[in-house]
Amino acid sequence: xxxxxxxxxxxxxxxSAMSLAVFPQTRIRFAKGRYSATVTGFLGAEQxxxxxxxxxxxxxxxxxxxxxxxxxxVTDGDGNSVEMPEYKQTMNYTFAETGDVTVTVYKExxxxxxxxxxxxxx
Numbered sequence: 239x240x241x242x243x244x245x246x247x248x249x250x251x252x253x254s255a256m257s258l259a260v261f262p263q264t265r266i267r268f269a270k271g272r273y274s275a276t277v278t279g280f281l282g283a284e285q286x287x288x289x290x291x292x293x294x295x296x297x298x299x300x301x302x303x304x305x306x307x308x309x310x311x312v313t314d315g316d317g318n319s320v321e322m323p324e325y326k327q328t329m330n331y332t333f334a335e336t337g338d339v340t341v342t343v344y345k346e347x348x349x350x351x352x353x354x355x356x357x358x359x360x
Contacts, residue, residue, distance in 0.1 A: 264277070264290070265291075265292075275356070279353055281305065281343065283347060283349055284347075285345055287342070287344070288342050289340070289355070291339055291341055293339075297360065298331070298333075299331045302328050302358075303355050304327060305343070305352065305354070308351055311342045311344075312339050314339050315335070315338060341357070
């Protein structure tokens with residue numbers, strides 16, 4: 239039984255390490271005394287970029303995203319995801335628990351685009 243548990247833990251650690259290698263993440267940090275930060279970049283066709291944002295339970299995050307044909311998804315630590323509707327440029331999200339969420343920006347289809355993502359937490 240103990241060896242089975244050890245194998246299971248080893249497999250979980252391997253999967254975690256592989257997911258970090260496949261999906262590198264950038265932590266969004268706020269300047270001292272500031273409650274918002276903006277990141278910009280370039281997305282190629284079918285490319286994804288992952289950002290990590292931390293806040294306390296009950297805090298509200300507003301995402302403002304500008305990109306031609308781009309989309310945003312927020313995923314919490316339990317794997318629950320919320321996608322920004324295509325016709326919107328702004329999305330609100332309330333942290334259910336204290337900790338990190340992953341904000342993924344991506345471009346579907348052909349072509350490429352520049353993007354700007356403003357993250358505000360209150």
